[in-house]
Amino acid sequence: MKKFDLLVAGEINPDLILTDPTLEPRFGQTEILIEDTALTVGSSSAIFACGAARLGLRVAFIGVVGDDLFGRFMLEMMKARQVDVSSVIVDENQATGLSVILNRIDDRAILTHLGAINALRGEQITDELLAQTRHLHVASYFLQTNLQPGLADLFQRARALGLTTSLDTNWDPEEKWAGVDELLKRTTVFLPNENETLSLTGASSVEAAAEMLAAMLASETPILAVKMGADGGLAFDGETLYRAPIVPVEVVDTVGAGDSFDAGFLYGFLQGWSLERNLNFGVICGSLSTRTAGGINSQPVLEEALRVLDERS
Secondary structure (H helix, E strand, C coil): CCCEEEEEECCCCEEEEEECCCCCCCCCCCCCCCCEEEEEECCHHHHHHHHHHHCCCCEEEECEEECCHHHHHHHHHHHHCCEECCCCEEECCCCCCEEEEEECCCCEEEEEECHHHHCCCHHHCCHHHHCCEEEEEEECCCCCCCCHHHHHHHHHHHHHCCCEEEEECCCCCCCCCCCHHHHHCCCCEECCEHHHHHHHHCCCCHHHHHHHHHHHCCCCCCEEEEECHHHCEEEECCCCEEEECCCCCCCCCCCCHHHHHHHHHHHHHHHCCCHHHHHHHHHHHHHHHHHCCCCCCCCCCHHHHHHHHHHHC
16 A cells, blocks of 8 residues: 555745735835735645645645745644645755735735745656655646656656656746646646636637647546636546536635645545546535635535535435
């Protein structure tokens, strides 16, 4: 039996979330009062890892942080969520990254200082570490610029060792969308959102984009799951397209909802569930995560998410 269900190779940074429905920052030394603020676990990879561990998966993480306040905060918070951070690299020559999120509930702007966010390299992820886990997940592809050159090789090494792989590119700040095609040939599960599918393919609809992306994936039975915000999600296996609606909740903060979706979807995938059940579980986990501020504070435990899933059956 492998030591871990999941290895996450990713970026680590906290989020400083400033929340107000009418938030509109102005320059000119103008001070604006806001309703709420929170310092919480940030980064797509870390939020995903916490969500997966919350569901009971055995999760290991490798990434880079600085030997500083933000780095220590992240490692302590991840350990508290039962994520194994023993492989995380603490580099005293790096500064841990930070994202400041201006949250208007229905929309948000994100200001990010990269710091060590892009520091992880493919060669730092050894075969010995890979051999301890069942599945490798990578998110924030376009931010992890030092990981990009070795990522196709990393996925190839993982697959040769019997691992399945998953990718969530997240948004490309440069909007070039380069380098993904080759990587998808080594990807088992692809987890973009609707805007990312359209940008990656140039398609006019998410359904057409799903057809194009599924054809690029490694497996003869491709697994594609697309997050669609208030419209829930869809999944496609090359033949049948499934849809699932959101769970009605009072939305406080959508930060990390897509990462919680990924955690739920991959939980089901690793249990051997059907694609339709995986999709519904992913949407449930994403929906429930929006009930409080921050990406991890209302991620569901397994029993809660399964109870909602049973209600849908």
